[in-house]
Amino acid sequence: MYLGLDLGTSGVKALLIGGNQEIIASANAPLEVMRPHAGWSEQDPADWIAATQAAMDQLKRSHPEELAAVRGIGLSGQMHGATLLDAADKPLRPSILWNDTRSHAEAAALDADPIFRDLTGNIVFPGFTAPKLVWVKANEPEHFAATAKVLLPKDYLRLWLTGEHVSEMSDAAGTAWLDVASRRWSPELLAATDLDESHMPDLVEGTEVSGRLRREIASRWGMADSVVVAGGAGDNAASACGAGTVAPGSAFVSLGTSGVLFAANESYLPNPASAVHTFCHALPTTWHQMGVILSATDSLNWLAGICGRKPAELTAELGDTLRTPGSATFLPYLSGERTPHNDAAIRGGFAGLSHRSDRPALTQAVMEGVAFAFRDNLEALKSAGTELARATAIGGGSRSTYWLKAIATALNLPIDIPAEGDFGAAFGAARLGLIAAEKADPLSVCTPPAIAATIEPDAELGPAFEAAYQRYTRLYPALRGATT
Known part of the structure; x- marks a missing residue:
């Protein structure tokens, strides 16, 4: 048996799989996000441990x-x-999360130093870890001075599980301290934020052993203390392992709280100007590129809260037959945006509303707006040298056939729907646990799922979607000029 533990923003998921990778059982425990000020997003690390214990x-x-x-x-x-x-x-303080934008000025200052893009292959985004430490130094100097280690969320969980300070390449690549081509911490980047390698955890590949389960925890869960803990992965790379998106040219589109268009690469292909993330994959000598939108299903959840309905109730009003885009356009920038704009200050909006813009019309606009944000990601990936032929759909929002039809048509790409099963981050993590424990071949373990159906782009509605997308792209500069 093998166990995957996925520490998400909204909860912890524990997933058990057998030797043939069949899913045995899963359990979940919720987490809450603290937002003490506008643009802030924090969690208490103790809550991660409590949620893991509960699951x-x-x-x-x-x-x-x-x-x-x-x-x-x-x-x-x-x-x-x-x-x-x-x-x-x-x-020393609550953990500052990925969707916290307080350090936007610090991120811009670091990004202005050419060494960051040269060594990381990425823009320094406000959500990355390094600018958060610069903010802490300026605003909470006592906490910065007392900092002995900086850990990513799952690596704090690892510390509790094993007693080891360890991270792995895919997660470390999102800090802006990793030399992504060389897969090592960069002394130069750390020095630029007044830190050094002593503040960082050791690094392993995601498929390698990072430690063994502490006896106290093994006893509580009825497990052997010889259980190994793999390096693991950041959530998107773990999802890629779960969906079998590890071979060059393979891709997935993830409709979760945030949205990701992810492509696996056999070589390091940076293009920071595109605002595409270029990170190490969880598998050795493998990299990936991804475009990221900050509010995917979060946009539908927001509308559902405003309407006093469940998201599934809103999508049910549209049915499964794809509609011609209406006059209403939604820009899903509720928390700012990463790809392609790198704009922490921008906020979302509707345009083209009329007296006929009823609840279904707004739902349709929100789903199309997210689809067009994915199209922005696709164009950014193309500019970074990656061409996609198709993508596999994962994430909670992928249960909406209507949404997948809109995305397939907006991207003009076939979207594959996996056969029933769980192919997300927890499953990918369990696969990495299997590889580390058995010294298995990663490619033979991280295979793609069977495909139950493929959603083709709607050729008849393609021109209408293209026109609506062009209108969408013209709205960003207008919105930015009016609101920031």
């Missing part, structure tokens, strides 16, 4: 024998979070 206690009650047979654990986690620890490994 694992569920599995122990329901599947104690299977849990006792676990040989390897893999970790996945929300990326970019700054978890500051003192010399006794105690958190």
